[in-house]
Amino acid sequence: MLRGILKPRAVYNWKTFDEIFPTxxxxxxxxxxxxxxxxxxxxxxxxxxxxxxxxxxxxxxHGGNFDKLLFGDVKMSGVCCEIxxxxxxxxxxxxxxxxxxxxxxxxYNAVLKPPVIRLFTRNGTWGSNPYTVRACFDRYGISYDMYxxxxxxxxxxEFKKALVLAKYAFVSYAWKWDRVSIKGRKFGAGVIxxxxxxxxxxxxxxxxxxxNRYSNHRSSVExxxxxEILGDGDSExxxxxxxx
Numbered sequence: 001m002l003r004g005i006l007k008p009r010a011v012y013n014w015k016t017f018d019e020i021f022p023t024x025x026x027x028x029x030x031x032x033x034x035x036x037x038x039x040x041x042x043x044x045x046x047x048x049x050x051x052x053x054x055x056x057x058x059x060x061x062h063g064g065n066f067d068k069l070l071f072g073d074v075k076m077s078g079v080c081c082e083i084x085x086x087x088x089x090x091x092x093x094x095x096x097x098x099x100x101x102x103x104x105x106x107x108y109n110a111v112l113k114p115p116v117i118r119l120f121t122r123n124g125t126w127g128s129n130p131y132t133v134r135a136c137f138d139r140y141g142i143s144y145d146m147y148x149x150x151x152x153x154x155x156x157x158e159f160k161k162a163l164v165l166a167k168y169a170f171v172s173y174a175w176k177w178d179r180v181s182i183k184g185r186k187f188g189a190g191v192i193x194x195x196x197x198x199x200x201x202x203x204x205x206x207x208x209x210x211x212n213r214y215s216n217h218r219s220s221v222e223x224x225x226x227x228e229i230l231g232d233g234d235s236e237x238x239x240x241x242x243x244x
Contacts, residue, residue, distance in 0.1 A: 014109050014135035017101040031123070032107030035070045040100045042068050050211070050219055052201070057088045058099065061215035072107060072124020077215070081197045082106065082128035082172070084212050086136055088199040089170045093142050093243060109135070130172035130197055130239050137241065144170075147240040156237040160226050163202055163242070170241040172197040173230060195238065200229065 021033055045064025049056050060066075061084060066077040076083075083099070083106050090097045110133070112126040137144055147159035163169060174195050201209040201220075208223045223229050230237065 012132075012135045012138075014132075014139040015105065016139060017098075017105055020104070020108050030108075031072065032104050035072075035107065036100055036104040039069045039076075039103065044099065047218065052209075052211075052220065055091050057091060057199075057211050057220075058084045059212055059220060060218045061212055063216070063218065070124075071103060071127075072111060073122040074124040076103075079124055079127035081195075081212060081215065082110070082130055082133060085170055085172075085197040085199045086133055088211050089137070089168070089241070089243075090140055090142065092168050092199070092201070093140075095140055095142070105136070127195060130195065133170070133172075134241065142243070144241045144243055147242070149237055149239065155240070159237070159240045159242070162244075163200075163208075163226055164206075165244050166202045166242045168199060168201045168243050170197070170199055171230065172238045172240070174236040174238055200226070 042065055044058070045066075048058055048060050048064035048066065050059045051057075061081060062077050066080065067075055069076040069080075071079050071083070080103070083103050086106075087097055087099050087102055090102075106128050107124070110128040111124060112129045113123075131148075131150070134144075134146060145162060147155040147162070149155040152158070159169075172195060175193055196215070198210055198212045200213075201211070203209055203222070206225065208226055208229060209220050210217075210223065210229060211220050213221055213229060
């Protein structure tokens with residue numbers, strides 16, 4: 001059901017910041033450009049940066065300045081994982097990216113607006129559509145392999161196998177409500193609570209390093225296998241992008 005909401009609403013014609021502003025006069029006064037100015041003046045906190053192999057990547061979504069920054073009408077700290085993951089993915093690919101310009105592009109191109117529910121929630125509440133991110137990668141000239149569980153029921157297993165030859169990957173999954181046990185019966189299983197997205201770097205000896213695997217991780221974290229990262233029954237793989 002969740003993929004049925006996300007995939008059909010994905011945008012495949014990504015507009016960059018320079019294409020949106022200032023040439024498109026109709027949108028110059030829109031909230032996302034006001035957010036760009038506001039966010040740029042605040043900037044990222046020093047706690048949100050981690051230098052990895054010479055690249056400055058972003059971590060700690062729930063800390064630093066993210067609680068002050070805006071995406072749509074909500075705070076970035078709760079919804080900006082797709083932007084962080086995309087930024088890190090682009091930087092690892094050798095692209096020079098301004099985080100706040102990229103955030104504006106996401107507000108313009110990729111805000112997730114579930115049908116009906118969006119009428120009762122503030123703009124930005126549901127974050128960004130991970131399927132639309134492919135249009136961003138295409139626009140920035142990134143060559144990648146995509147593993148889409150909407151199109152292929154074996155996407156997750158194929159994705160994990162492909163990691164053996166990968167340099168790094170972009171992972172998006174749905175997380176579910178914790179199962180509650182009452183008198184031996186479990187309730188809440190299978191109900192989607194939200195989406196989270198992060199970047200994985202494939203290191204030597206089959207190890208993996210994640211950036212913003214969890215929003216409260218203050219730095220990157222190394223894991224011995226990918227199953228340690230995403231292998232429990234309370235997560236549902238949605239889509240992954242791999243650079244080899």
